Amino acid sequence: MIMDFMKLTLLQNAIGFKNGMKKRFFLVLCGICLFSLLITCAGAPKGEIYGGLGQPSDPVPVMEKARTGTLPGGLRYFILENSTPENRAYLTLAVKAGSVLEADDEQGLAHFVEHMAFNGTARFPEDELVNYLRSLGMRFGPEVNAYTSFDETVYGIEVPVETGADGIRRIPSTALAVIDDWTRAITFAPKDVDDERAVILEEYRARLGAMDRLRRQMLPVLFKGSQYAVRLPIGQQEIIENAPASRLEDFYRRWYRADNMALILAGDFDGAALEDSLAEHFSISAPATPLDRPSFDLPNPKKGQAEVLILTDPELTATRIDIYYKRDRQIPRGDLSYYREEIIDILIGRMLGFRFEEAAAKSETPYIYAGAGNIRYGSSSRFYVMTAQAKTAAAEDTLAELLREKESLLRYGFAENELALAAGSLVSDMRRMVSEKDKQESSGYINYMTRFFLQGGNFPDLEWELDAIERMLPHIGASDINAALKDYFKYDDVTVFISAPEAELANLPTEEQTRRMLRESRKMKVSPPEAAGVDEGFLSSAPNPGQIISRSSDEETGAILWELSNGAKIILKETNNKNNEIIFQAMARGGNSSAAPEDWRSVELASEMITASGLGPYTHADLMKKLADKQVALSFWTGGYYRGIQGSATNEDLENLFEMIYLGFTDPRIDPEAVNALLDQRRTALAQRSANPEAFFADEVNKVIYGGHPFFKPPELADLSTVNTGSALAFIQRCLNPADYTFVFTGNLDINAMQSYAETYIASIPQSESFDEWTRLEFRRPGKAEKTFYKGKDDKSLVYMTWFAPVSYSEPLSAATQVLTEYLDIKMTEEIREKLGGVYSISVGVSVSPVPEGELSMSVFFACDPRRADELSQAVLDVIGQTAIDEDTFVKSAAALKKQWETSMQSNSYIAQSYANSSVLLDLPLSRLNKRPQYYDEVTPADIQQLRSLLLQDGPARFVLYPGE
Structure with a gap:
């Protein structure tokens, strides 16, 4: 697998927002987290700004519970004992070898070696390694994977742990042998190498498209003068x-x-x-010669240097502006001064993220979204990047807005209230992480330690960070923030990329116009940021409470069941999955299909309108500020046949979640300006959607499998003119009878607090007319059909095959479909990828839907050489139609599902969703979730054969996309 560090839709280490009622920043586990009092303006001597922790060059202590060292042969190790998830171990081998180390005649071989690691080692010849991991119930992708990037190759596997007769929990010795073989004993049999070429070439083919063409033009400009410009990992x-x-x-x-x-x-x-036994498992020898690994970095920044590249492509669907400011080189350090610099960077990123999101919610803003952040390449090269997706015909205005924001940052920095909001947000995140310090996922720690080995820096304990931030943050003020901002743009060595659909060419600035805008931006008129505050709390006074009129419990699951005086039903399930997490799901029957046909497009967007508009008297921007220092989220959603509300909170912020639930039911809000901004985003997204071959293909398939029914028809640009906010609000109001809903809460619950909040904020919601049934829409499935489409520049085909059959839903049947999915996934990979070398990946899905009537479905999707589309389609049919069931693969399939269930049961969200489904959609006991492993055990090969026979009675409908003629 290739790790793509040039994905233009994401910025590594950027701090930004996604759409939603509560915005979150992704913090690498135990990364830079903040806990503080209010920020004060600082001008303290250096000894004080570190709060007594030490001098600037003093090291940040390594996480105390991490065991680190070096084996006799020189192999470094990091070991962390961590019980989340239970009964699982994560094993990673990180190699500081990526594509930049390749000679001219080796381009692609770092990635090729990664592939060969799964095709034979000294102790696991041919496919024995894959078979061993599957025998443990592990699946490729989620639990077994690897990637190659410019600078590194990283392998990872997840395995169940074993408990010996002595009671000690251990990683299976065979799993350790896999990693040991990867360090020293990968085999390269010529036949195996030749077989794998076809798979890698199909990966190469799968990556073809507009983004790949852009990447190949942009990297040589951005990385000019360095090895990165000429060493794409593929x-x-x-x-x-x-x-x-x-x-x-x-x-x-x-x-x-x-x-x-x-x-x-x-x-x-x-x-x-x-740790005591590690040397017994790893026998790699010490190298005979010292390591001579060259370091590749970008040329130093040059004052005032500017590069501009304007690109169009017929298959692009969005216009993007990316501005890269080259910074001084800096090797990540593990000392206090570097840690403090990271804190300041995070604060700036968060403040700017708030600004960008608030601006994007205004209809006059020329961009859909914007973000900014620092990214690294090599050992020390750095950029500060500002990026945005422009609305249709707004590229020049979007570029101007990004440049205006840069000038505002340089001249005025941030207002004190912005700093306070960012600090409050970070305070909340740090408290949440500390409260969950013994429930953090092992995979997060793996990523954290891997980053430390590959890039340097630090990885302290959460407790140390809490103490350090308490000491440092009061001394980070406006002067520190402004100094960092000036350093971001110190050289004004800038590279601007403008990429757009060909249809937008006339609306793009030229290279000369872009250069002129860069020069003249220094003279732009900009205003200082406004210091707008926000009031505390959500409700001026608590509503008159209702009552719990019925109490019971579910004997098999231990769940608590309440019925409220307004008809609402509540399910409470206490878990110890997290120390301080409460997950909320409410669901009711009845969805968009029940609206009048002329309102379908309006109600389809209704939940997004509500989310974009805010809540009660508060705009979206108000909510963003009110929730900055809280761990609470709430969102509405509607589907074709049912609807719901979901959210989460910590115990400290739980009352705020209930207040928001109450406001959502009693005072839904649609803000015209926010809706206009939302519709602008949709217009931009739809304007060029059909230019993308994959999107075009998906839309055409959708039309056929739903029989052309207008409800299921993919939205088109013209549909937006029919959207009516009044119809959307009326539909939402129809959806707000509390008696229609089952409210599910899972997590570390305080039952007394839950009772008080439920009576005050849910039982008090007034009843309205019931809307508790779905409307069936009649349409005809395609049966056996063949549809061919032509679109795209690349030598690549897409193939989608699907089958449908009417059935009656049952839990054993649902379990059988999951086993069949796993079984076919393994068989398809073995036959279509490994034996035939026809695909890089192939996806298979078998499922049974209960709503509105039972239906069994199966689908297969892959990308391939257009000349092999028919051959590989027949191979898929051959695999599905095999009369005999491979017992070994069948056993592995059921084992994988049981392992997946074990992990899923440690998720409060998974339990909440299952209980909501049981109560509302399926009308089945809550205990169906606990019985899932039993159902997997009871599935037989005959059940799988029966499922296949049922599906193959009619179909397939096969859809093939060929390159455009």
Whole structure:
């Protein structure tokens, strides 16, 4: 797998927002987290700004519970004992070898070596490694994976732990043998290498498209003068086709050395016992010669240098502006001064994220969204990046807005209230993380330690961070923020990329216009930021409470069941999955299909309108500020046949969640300006959607499988002119009878508090006319059909095959469909990918839907060489139609599902969703969730055969997209 660090829709380390009522920032686990009092303007001496922690060059202490060291051969290791999720261990091998280390005739071989790691090692020849991992119930993708980037290759597996006769929990020795073989004993049999070429070439093909074409034009400009400009990890097609096995082994032996790799282990095992025995499992020898790994960095920034690249592509669907400001080189350090710099960067990112989101909610803003953040390449190269997606015909205005924001930052920085909001938000996040310190996911720790090994920096304990931030943050003020901002733009060495659909060419600024805008931006008129505050609380006074009129419990699950005086039903399930998390799901029957046909497009957008508009008397921007220092989220959603509300909170912020639920039911809000901004976003998204071959194909398939029914028809630009906010609000108001809903709460519940809040904020919601049934829409499934489409520039086909059959829903049937999905996934991978070399990946899905009537469905999707579309389609039919069931694969399939269930049961969201489904959609006991492993065990090969026979009675409907003629 290729790790793509040039995805233009994301910024590494950028702090930004997505649509939703409560906005979150992603913080790498145990990364820069903040806990503080109010920020004060600081001008303290250096000794004080570190709050007594030490001097600027003093090291940040390494996480105390992490065991680190070096094995006799020189292999570094990181071990972390962590019990979430239970009974699981995560094993990672990180290698500081990526595509930048390839010679000219090796381009693509770092990635090729990664593939070969799964195709044979000394102790696991051919497919034995894959078979072993599947025997543990592990699946490729979620639990077994690897990636190659410019600078590194990283392998990861997840396995169940074993408990020995001595009671010690251990990683299976065979799993450790897999990692050991990867360090020193990957085999490169010529036949295996030749077989894998086809798979890698199909991965190469799968990546073709508009974004790949942009990437290949942009990287040489952005990385000019460095190895990164000429070393895309996927490599060169002719080298992949022709490189001999010996050349791959040369690369492997040169860079997979003990002093260039690290073993990173985290999970529910005995860490001390593992460390004591580690040398017995890993026998890689010390290298005979010192490591000579070159470091590749970008040229130093030059004052006033500007590069502009304007690109169009017929398959692009969006116009993007990306501005890269090159910064001084900096190697990540593990000292206090670097830690403080990171805190300041996070604060700036969060403040700017608030600004961008508030602006995007205004209809006059020329962009749909914007973001900014620092990114790194190599050991020390850095950029500060500002990026935005422009509305239709608004590229020049969007560029102007980004430049205006830059000038505002340089001249005025941030207002004190912006700093306070950012600090409050970070305070809340840090408190949440500390409260869950023993419930953090092992996978997060793995990512954190891997980043530390590969990039440097620090990884302290959460408790140390809490103490450090308490000491440092009061001394971070406006002067520190402004100094950092000036450093971001110190050289004004800038690269501007403007990428757009060909249809937008006439609306784009020229290169000369862009350069002129860059020069003249320094003279722009900008205003200082407004210091707008927000009042506390949601409700001026608590509503008159209702009552709980019925109390019972579910004997099999222990769930508490209440019925309220207004007819609402509540299910409470206490868990210890998290220390301080409460998940909320409310669901009711009846959805968009019950609206009048002329209102379908309006009600389809109704929940998004509500979310974009705010809540009660508060605009979306008001809510963003009110919730900045809280851990609470709430959103509405509607589907074709049912609807709901979902949310989450900590115990400290739980009353705010209930207040928001009450406001959502009693005072739904549609803000005309927010709706106009939302519709602008939709117009922009739909204007060029059909230019993208994948989107075009998906829309055409959708039309056929739903028989052309107008309700299911993909939205088109013209449909937006029919959207009516009055119809949307009327539909939402129809959906707000509390008696229609079952409210589910899972997590670390305080039952007494839940009773008080339920009576005050849910039982008090007035009843209205019931809307508690779905409307069935009649349409005809395609049966056996063949549809061919032509679109796209690349030598790539997409194939989608689907089958449908009417059935009566049952839990055993649902379990059987999951087993069949797993079974076919393995078989398709073995046959279509491994044996035929026809695809990079192939997806299979079998499911049974209960709503509005039972229906069984199966689908297969893959991308391939257009000349092989028919051959591979027939191979899919052959796999599905096999009369005999492979017992070994069947057993692995059921085992994988049971392992997945074990992990899922440690998720409060999973339990809440299951209980809501049981109560509202299925009318089944809550205990169906606990019985799932039993259902998997009871599925037989005969059940699988019966399912296949039922599906194959009619169909398939096959859809093939070929390149445009």
